Amino acid sequence: GESVGLHLPTLSVQEGDNSIINCAYSNSASDYFIWYKQESGKGPQFIIDIRSNMDKRQGQRVTVLLNKTVKHLSLQIAATQPGDSAVYFCAEPWAGGTSYGKLTFGQGTILTVHP
Amino acid sequence: DVKVTQSSRYLVKRTGEKVFLECVQDMDHENMFWYRQDPGLGLRLIYFSYDVKMKEKGDIPEGYSVSREKKERFSLILESASTNQTSMYLCATTRGGSYEQYFGPGTRLTVT
Numbered sequence: 549g550e551s552v553g554l555h556l557p558t559l560s561v562q563e564g565d566n567s568i569i570n571c572a573y574s575n576s577a578s579d580y581f582i583w584y585k586q587e588s589g590k591g592p593q594f595i596i597d598i599r600s601n602m603d604k605r606q607g608q609r610v611t612v613l614l615n616k617t618v619k620h621l622s623l624q625i626a627a628t629q630p631g632d633s634a635v636y637f638c639a640e641p642w643a644g645g646t647s648y649g650k651l652t653f654g655q656g657t658i659l660t661v662h663p
Numbered sequence: 664d665v666k667v668t669q670s671s672r673y674l675v676k677r678t679g680e681k682v683f684l685e686c687v688q689d690m691d692h693e694n695m696f697w698y699r700q701d702p703g704l705g706l707r708l709i710y711f712s713y714d715v716k717m718k719e720k721g722d723i724p725e726g727y728s729v730s731r732e733k734k735e736r737f738s739l740i741l742e743s744a745s746t747n748q749t750s751m752y753l754c755a756t757t758r759g760g761s762y763e764q765y766f767g768p769g770t771r772l773t774v775t
Contacts, residue, residue, distance in 0.1 A: 556703060580762055591667075591753050591766030592706075637706070641762050648713040649694040649757035650721075651764060653706045 556635070558658040567625040569657045571638030576619060578640040582651070583612060583623045586635045595623070595636075625659075633661045666690070667767035669754055675773045682741040684770050686754030693759040695737035696721075697729065699750040700769075706753065712737055713759075744774045 561567050573581065579600040584592035598605045598612045598621075605612050611624040621638050635656040642650035670685035686695065696711040698721075708721030710729040718729050726748060730738045741748055751771050755764040 582762065582764075589769075591755075591769050592764075593766070594763055597763065639762075639764075647762075648711060648719075649759075649762050649764065650696070650708065650711060651762055655703070655705045 556656050556658050558660065560660045560662065561628050563628060563630060563661055563663050565628055567628045567632070567659055567661075569623045569625075569636045569659060571621040571623075571654045571657075573619050573621060573638065573640050573654070574652070575640060575643040576616075577643065580641055581612070581614065581621055582639045583610075583621075584637045584639060584653075585632075586637065586656070588634070592637060628659075628661050630661045630663055633659055635659075667754060667756055667765050669752075669767040669770050671770050672768060673771050673773075675775065676741075676744050677775055678745060680741075680744050680774075682744050682772065682774075684739040684741075684752055684754075684772070686737045686739070686756075686767055688735055688737075688756045688765070690756065690758070690765075691734065692756040692765075693734075694757045695731065696755040696757075696764065697727075697737065697739045698753045698755065699723070699748075700753055701750050709739065744772075746774050748772065749774045 582597045583595045586592040596607045609626045613622045637656045638654040639651040666689045668687050697709045698706045712718045712731040728740045751769050753769045754767040757764050
């Protein structure tokens with residue numbers, strides 16, 4: 549989930565296991581959320597998004613769950629593969645007025661998948 | 664597919680130099696962003712632009728300026744580079760009305 553300071557949360561799993569990455573968001577009025585994946589040396593890539601009128605959305609091997617009551621998002625990756633090793637960020641629309649597509653990003657979670 | 668390119672993957676500059684980082688996108692997106700990314704601090708917004716010649720400060724604009732003379736191109740300028748500007752710089756774009764940001768590959772800048 550979220551992190552304060554210099555150390556990102558880390559998750560270490562075996563290949564084939566399911567992974568769950570958590571994120572706490574700050575703005576109860578946020579109506580849209582995105583998960584990004586950032587591999588080493590690359591820019592973040594969009595994985596999946598969810599609107600606040602949904603509790604769950606599924607993609608290919610990924611599922612995002614939204615709990616608005618506790619302002620919590622999770623990203624579930626099924627049958628995790630070594631290629632899933634990356635930093636995962638959640639993001640929500642910037643809350644400070646006209647946004648022009650601005651996002652507020654979580655600190656990120658490092659996922660390491662061991663063969 | 665949206666393509667966002669950045670002028671350099673790696674750059675080494677000396678303290679006091681003027682540094683230009685360029686971002687080009689090919690999808691006619693209205694909004695463009697510059698972030699820096701540092702270990703443990705996540706993505707921090709430096710500046711963004713919502714139209715040609717329009718720009719707004721992000722969370723950490725000090726020591727930076729930007730230029731957007733054409734819709735597809737957004738430049739980040741370090742007027743006088745300092746060692747604390749050593750970082751990964753990421754450019755992103757979105758079309759108007761969307762939050763789905765597309766990122767470039769990043770420029771790792773080292774200031775010595």
